[in-house]
Amino acid sequence: MAGSAKSRFSAKDYSDHMALVRAYEGWKDAEREGSAYEYCWRNFLSVQTLQAIHALRKQFTYILKDADLLDADGAINNKLSHNQPLVRAVICSGLFPGIASVVHRETSMSFKTMDDGQVFLYAVCSNSLENSVNARYQTIPYPWMVFGEKMKVNTVFIRDSTGVSDSILILFGGSLDNGPMTGNLKMLEGYIDFFMDPSLAECYLKLKDELNKLLQNKLQDPSMDMYKEGKYLMLAVQELVSGDQSEGRFVFGRESKKPRESTSHNNKFTKDGTNPKSLLQTLLMRAGHSPPKYKTKHLKTNEFRALVEFKGMQFVGKPKRNKVLAEKDAAIEALAWLTHTSENNRDEDDNTPPDVTDNMLKLLGKRRRSKRR
Template sequence: QDGAILVFLPGWDNISTLHDLLMSQVMFKSDRFIIIPLHSLMPTVNQTQVFKKTPPGVRKIVIATNIAETRLNRNDVVFVIDGGKIKETHFDTQNNISTMAAEWVSKANAKQRKGRAGRVQPGHCYHLYNGLRASLLDDYQLPEILRTPLEELCLQIKILKLGGIAYFLSKLMDPPSRDAVMLAINHLMELNALDRQEELTPLGVHLARLPVEPHIGKMILFGALFCCLDPVLTIAASLSFKDPFVIPLGKEKVADARRKELSKNTKSDHLTVVNAFTGWEETRRRGFRTEKDYCWEYFLSSNTLQMLHNMKGQFAEHLLAAGFVNSRDPKDPKSNTNSDNEKLLKAVICAGLYPKVAKIRPSFSKKRKMVKVCTKTDGTVNIHPKSVNVEETEFHYNWLVYHLKMRTSSIYLYDCTEVSPYCLLFFGGDISIQKDKDQDTIAVDEWIVFQSPARIANLVKNLRQELDDLLQEKIENPHPVDWNDTKSRDTAVLTAIIDLITTQENESARNYAPRFQGERYS
């Protein structure tokens, strides 16, 4: 019987393994078969092949994740093979970490998959699990509100004046757990988006109006304040949506090398996206052919890049409406005075992502020359293989900030940026000056500790207080910084901090061992 075969598998690894297995067989290498892997990380060109009609006598085999349950309407699919598993993200409130694992599909998923077969002719669906397993499947997937962080939703509840957060959420059809709600509320209080009465602070009002999760919103506001708007909006858009990189099957190592090339030794996944986006904008001005060649060479999705471009425009509109910038153009020169300052960009990234901090420790393993990475709550974690920092051994500093940490087979940091001590001191948590075994130290939230002369420690602490006061004033009364007014307090404070971050960070504040609950990493 003619017709395409659609195979459902949980994730990239499974698709890659089956694809390699089929391509190792002489039969499937022939012209009688077209094998198409389908995954969100794969180039669009792969996905468009799915919709092309095959010549007579040629069978199409599509290997896909659940992306094909609803987004693939093809009349030529006659056979469906349902592997019965799906990869789903959950949020572990006890350990404050996202998790992703393959689990059994729901009955609704199974029905949807079955419906892909025989849309205009008789078809067959083969479920690779027995009747007992089928009877034990849940009716539906777990609702998204029960498996994701709730901070952004909590801000929306407050700005819409819907009452107490916990009370409102308890009335939903599928109310999230009290632990999940309280964790979100506490995070928003730590971020200074909510006060102790659970009311929106001035910062909380601005964050609630930005269509991104609160930490990314904070990064956007800092980008506007420090006049490095365009690159920060690129980072914010990619963290809110997805990065523009694609990975064709069989070309993973080449794609990794191109991504590393785009990093330009910044030791930052976030600045790598900025470099990729900037290159795309430059080639786009030279015409469609040049743009296409650039995306092909560096394994980039032009559709994703265009989406990021559109999102940046939306963010700039929000900032203009709030009074933080003078123009809706993300590239407005007045908003980008400091956009070429890499060290300042890393500081702004730190401002948004803190307290998602990891400590780098050298590894003395003879087998693999790689650094070890630790977080305060998890101990040793791994940098994800797709990060530009995964094989990096020569860092300038001992600290990373990250956005996504997820437990799969291990705990991975999916994206990270190296940051200096001054980034953490000016844009991290509360700072305090201490003595440790007769050494003067300055600490961030009492666990990130640096050795520093008392004079410099006091200077940093005083300057940090000035910055906090200035930020509060700007949040309550938004207006762009006038960098030409060199006598203004705003310009003096911001310039002093930028100068310290840019020029002084190598001269003082040596790294000191971070302390975790009274102990110290050796």
């Protein structure tokens, strides 16, 4: 009953914080109508807790107004409150570095933090008001979750979580650093990796820098009109965070270049009798994903062309004289794409096999675990 009542406030937006805001606003509406206690009883809410939240809200509002950071007109302060991605950005900024990655699999998902590895959403029992609204979903369409606190019982649980996109985390999370490859941005000492077009990475860096400068100027001069001084910057930020479809494309995929010479890739992935199909499957399974799927087509030239698919991506090989060779060639194309991240850093005369495991883990947002001695 209590869990069902809380889920009504979530509106399927994958945010405990937004659910709490809706519960509070509903209580204020009921209070104006003289039915506050009935509202709390019906929704399993504590009157004392809501009153404490109201008191804290008034206190924070007073502090911000005293610092000239809030306008006297509340309508001006809340004119962007309808922009849900922007609200998520504010939540992200306040809770960072409380961040967990959402690892999506074929039929399940898991959550990982930098310090604890795998963690779980807080859910003490099937019908508790303390449960996270996100614990009831089988899949969460966000690549990241920001959270308020962690609890350790037999395992580590995260409480008060909200799903955020790549763009929100990049612009409103911690400081960004350039990675060793072009288009690679790092956060939290490399725990979080983003891969994108180099020009887009530069755009994000400049935008984040300008946003930080605007906020610093506002803090130094509270009388500054941010909507006037940073009008186009703020519009650009809103467009980016609102337009991000939250598919985690900067973590799990990126634009690739076609291999220059297939013979060189054949040499890399078939050297010493290595089976490229086995290598590809090993990498995917090691990263926690399902094995790749192959589809083979018999061409009019009496040759076969194979397609391999994983993580929603497809790679097509060249025509071969039989199905086995066709599937191997498709696997080679996929492996060549996966190892593309390090090709720019490799010496042309370097014949050592590429570190495909490292690149695969980077691509799929996994951390490489060091071997314990």
